[in-house]
Amino acid sequence: xxxxxxxxxxxxxxxxxxxxxxxxxxxxxxxxxxxxxxxxxxxxxxxxxxxxxxxxxxxxxxxxxxxxxxxxxxxxxxxxxxxxxxxxxxxxxxxxxxxxxxxxxxxxxxxxxxxxxxxxxxxxxxxxxxxxxxxxxxxxxxxxxxxxxxxxxxxxxxxxxxxxxxxxxxxxxxxxxxxxxxxxxxxxxxxxxxxxxxxxxxxxxxxxxxxxxxxxxxxxxxxxxxxxxxxxxxxxxxxxxxxxxxxxxxxxxxxxxxxxxxxxxxxxxxxxxxxxxxxxxxxxxxxxxxxxxxxxxxxxxxxxxxxxxxxxxxxxxxxxxxxxxxxxxxxxxxxxxxxxxxxxxxxxxxxxxxxxxxxxxxxxxxxxxxxxxxxxxxxxxxxxxxxxxxxxxxxxxxxxxxxx
Amino acid sequence: xxxxxxxxxxxxxxxxxxxxxxxxxxxxxxxxxxxxxxxxxxxxxxxxxxxxxxxxxxxxxxxxxxxxxxxxxxxxxxxxxxxxxxxxxxxxxxxxxxxxxxxxxxxxxxxxxxxxxxxxxxxxxxxxxxxxxxxxxxxxxxxxxxxxxxxxxxxxxxxxxxxxxxxxxxxxxxxxxxxxxxxxxxxxxxxxxxxxxxxxxxxxxxxxxxxxxxxxxxxxxxxxxxxxxxxxxxxxxxxxxxxxxxxxxxxxxxxxxxxxxxxxxxxxxxxxxxxxxxxxxxxxxxxxxxxxxxxxxxxxxxxxxxxxxxxxxxxxxxxxxxxxxxxxxxxxxxxxxxxxxxxxxxxxxxxxxxxxxxxxxxxxxxxxxxxxxxxxxxxxxxxxxxxxxxxxxxxxxxxxxxxx
Numbered sequence: 001x002x003x004x005x006x007x008x009x010x011x012x013x014x015x016x017x018x019x020x021x022x023x024x025x026x027x028x029x030x031x032x033x034x035x036x037x038x039x040x041x042x043x044x045x046x047x048x049x050x051x052x053x054x055x056x057x058x059x060x061x062x063x064x065x066x067x068x069x070x071x072x073x074x075x076x077x078x079x080x081x082x083x084x085x086x087x088x089x090x091x092x093x094x095x096x097x098x099x100x101x102x103x104x105x106x107x108x109x110x111x112x113x114x115x116x117x118x119x120x121x122x123x124x125x126x127x128x129x130x131x132x133x134x135x136x137x138x139x140x141x142x143x144x145x146x147x148x149x150x151x152x153x154x155x156x157x158x159x160x161x162x163x164x165x166x167x168x169x170x171x172x173x174x175x176x177x178x179x180x181x182x183x184x185x186x187x188x189x190x191x192x193x194x195x196x197x198x199x200x201x202x203x204x205x206x207x208x209x210x211x212x213x214x215x216x217x218x219x220x221x222x223x224x225x226x227x228x229x230x231x232x233x234x235x236x237x238x239x240x241x242x243x244x245x246x247x248x249x250x251x252x253x254x255x256x257x258x259x260x261x262x263x264x265x266x267x268x269x270x271x272x273x274x275x276x277x278x279x280x281x282x283x284x285x286x287x288x289x290x291x292x293x294x295x296x297x298x299x300x301x302x303x304x305x306x307x308x309x310x311x312x313x314x315x316x317x318x319x320x321x322x323x324x325x326x327x328x329x330x331x332x333x334x335x336x337x338x339x340x341x342x343x344x345x346x347x348x349x350x351x352x353x354x355x356x357x358x359x360x361x362x363x364x365x366x367x368x369x370x371x372x373x374x375x376x377x378x379x380x381x382x383x384x385x386x387x388x389x390x391x392x393x394x395x396x397x398x399x400x401x402x403x404x
Numbered sequence: 405x406x407x408x409x410x411x412x413x414x415x416x417x418x419x420x421x422x423x424x425x426x427x428x429x430x431x432x433x434x435x436x437x438x439x440x441x442x443x444x445x446x447x448x449x450x451x452x453x454x455x456x457x458x459x460x461x462x463x464x465x466x467x468x469x470x471x472x473x474x475x476x477x478x479x480x481x482x483x484x485x486x487x488x489x490x491x492x493x494x495x496x497x498x499x500x501x502x503x504x505x506x507x508x509x510x511x512x513x514x515x516x517x518x519x520x521x522x523x524x525x526x527x528x529x530x531x532x533x534x535x536x537x538x539x540x541x542x543x544x545x546x547x548x549x550x551x552x553x554x555x556x557x558x559x560x561x562x563x564x565x566x567x568x569x570x571x572x573x574x575x576x577x578x579x580x581x582x583x584x585x586x587x588x589x590x591x592x593x594x595x596x597x598x599x600x601x602x603x604x605x606x607x608x609x610x611x612x613x614x615x616x617x618x619x620x621x622x623x624x625x626x627x628x629x630x631x632x633x634x635x636x637x638x639x640x641x642x643x644x645x646x647x648x649x650x651x652x653x654x655x656x657x658x659x660x661x662x663x664x665x666x667x668x669x670x671x672x673x674x675x676x677x678x679x680x681x682x683x684x685x686x687x688x689x690x691x692x693x694x695x696x697x698x699x700x701x702x703x704x705x706x707x708x709x710x711x712x713x714x715x716x717x718x719x720x721x722x723x724x725x726x727x728x729x730x731x732x733x734x735x736x737x738x739x740x741x742x743x744x745x746x747x748x749x750x751x752x753x754x755x756x757x758x759x760x761x762x763x764x765x766x767x768x769x770x771x772x773x774x775x776x777x778x779x780x781x782x783x784x785x786x787x788x789x790x791x792x793x794x795x796x797x798x799x800x801x802x803x804x805x806x807x808x
């Protein structure tokens with residue numbers, strides 16, 4: 001926590017309000033920007049979008065966001081009109097407590113699908129959170145804890161960069177990948193910056209940053225109904241220095257975009273590393289396809305294959321599973337175009353199996369918690385790096401053993 | 405076995421030749437048609453196609469097939485030019501033993517990817533199999549056993565139908581779905597008939613039959629390098645009755661196609677029911693989308709979701725996982741268009757969660773080994789029935805614990 005560079009002008013709170021039965025688990029987070037922040041987001045591509053996702057999409061991009069309210073333990077998804085009313089009500093209650101327009105508040109939820117929110121508990125919880133807001137690392141930590149579901153730890157990433165002689169900070173935090181828990185849905189991620197960035201620029205940046213980071217992480221390939229990335233930029237850094245807000249442009253904007261993408265990448269990798277029941281963190285590097293899109297499709301097919309993931313879990317260098325997963329990715333290639341490495345070990349070269357010592361390969365998988373699979377094609381400049389985890393008996397137990 | 409209707413004019417053998425180390429497990433099957441058979445096939449859509457798949461594709465459709473040779477324990481996939489030479493060599497050795505042209509022999513393999521075949525063992529095994537061929541149910545059973553990998557039982561389906569006053573028989577057998585085993589690849593299926601069907605008609609029929617049957621089964625969605633369906637029709641039924649071969653046409657051909665598709669369907673369901681580590685057989689019925697293709701995409705997304713499959717394993721009526729899987733199938737719909745039943749229990753109606761007793765739903769999942777998920781949309785006539793199984797800790801153990 002001591003090394004976090006917290007963006008100026010934000011306050012955080014996290015507490016238990018009663019969405020969850022277990023009173024020891026926080027389930028409500030509130031983040032407030034002291035200045036009206038510009039904001040944009042990137043959202044799930046699932047046709048079934050949770051109510052809070054719809055509310056955020058209605059309100060973004062915006063130049064006037066004051067708060068974000070998040071509950072965990074209930075996704076408020078597949079809940080019909082009542083779910084939409086509840087999501088809007090959450091923003092109303094927060095807006096009353098903050099003294100702003102309800103449309104200046106964004107809302108997220110994560111948890112079980114198909115249940116209505118416990119609104120009385122949420123309403124008093126939101127009012128209590130508004131009284132507890134603070135700007136310190138502990139406050140951020142409380143908020144980061146309150147959005148977790150089956151994550152085992154908080155995911156926070158911060159950056160400080162200098163742009164035009166000013167220190168610009170970004171505070172990011174996130175929760176669990178895809179749909180990994182026994183009972184929950186969703187990746188949620190937030191990046192709060194004190195830079196001044198035009199809403200249209202944020203709106204262009206958010207999906208691009210997600211594309212290279214959160215969309216390159218998969219636990220089991222089940223796209224959730226609630227996936228949300230929110231980017232806020234309140235300009236507090238410029239106000240602090242010069243008293244006025246000037247939007248970043250050109251090179252400065254590009255540097256901000258790179259920093260925001262870095263923060264998202266760090267959060268995305270933290271999500272894969274903390275995936276439910278996982279023993280290995282797997283990086284899949286694909287290069288040499290016609291374009292990045294093709295490389296992405298191959299990387300995702302390999303990452304989503306339960307057979308690849310169980311092989312890594314069992315330290316089994318069964319590389320045919322990787323090659324055959326690449327083969328059904330929907331990308332045209334011949335076997336002669338493909339070579340495959342496990343770590344430094346060449347297993348398959350230009351369509352021909354290579355002699356290798358299975359014991360060495362298996363020892364690598366047993367020893368390393370971070371495993372690298374590299375697929376090299378000879379068809380062009382397209383590349384992609386993708387992150388996933390292994391599939392363990394623990395994953396199945398956790399996802400099966402919730403019974404009613 | 406006593407109830408099998410065996411097509412006339414086929415002989416079978418199955419034995420251990422040494423592809424596998426375990427001498428108690430048969431690993432070589434040979435099937436011979438006494439008359440030259442018309443034949444066609446349907447094959448994996450994986451870009452990485454095993455050598456025997458390529459050899460079959462070169463030779464089909466054909467009006468002159470005499471034999472099919474199959475080895476299990478080694479997929480002969482990702483084995484380069486040497487693999488192709490080995491697959492062709494298998495057909496040469498079989499042709500010598502049968503006294504026919506090598507191009508009249510088809511070849512399949514299933515097992516580990518990326519290892520070369522033990523050709524000396526296979527060559528003597530093929531010669532031994534040719535000496536053991538027999539037409540009885542025991543002989544078919546021996547062949548059906550010899551193609552298995554991690555299947556727990558043989559899959560045989562037969563039919564007898566009357567066409568134009570003649571009894572037409574179809575003998576089908578198959579092995580394990582998709583890539584389900586610790587160490588193997590592939591679905592292989594064979595349908596041998598004594599009808600007389602033109603090769604072009606068989607070539608049109610094979611992919612259509614596979615589309616509605618084998619392509620509607622998934623264990624974990626990993627398309628193998630070796631998937632093969634072969635249809636043979638040797639005309640022995642007509643020869644037996646009239647001494648000459650007349651190809652089925654029109655209505656008679658349609659009835660034959662329906663029977664062949666029925667046999668494939670029975671084999672496909674047997675594959676899903678015998679999937680590695682599975683406790684539940686899951687039928688997914690999707691109706692009311694714009695066309696069958698859309699219904700297929702939704703059904704497959706639900707079937708392939710590890711979260712749906714672990715929920716069924718754990719008897720958890722967590723229906724949000726089903727709805728959200730439908731949402732990422734790449735089919736346009738709104739939640740209001742969708743209703744969902746688990747067995748007879750309505751869980752979600754026109755976009756709104758329905759009150760239901762979770763204990764009743766959970767008891768249904770605990771009690772029944774055959775589980776029905778029904779998704780009804782209101783967008784058109786498109787429908788699809790898809791079969792899969794649950795995802796268990798046993799599956800992960802079996803697929804992870806092969807170590808070198």
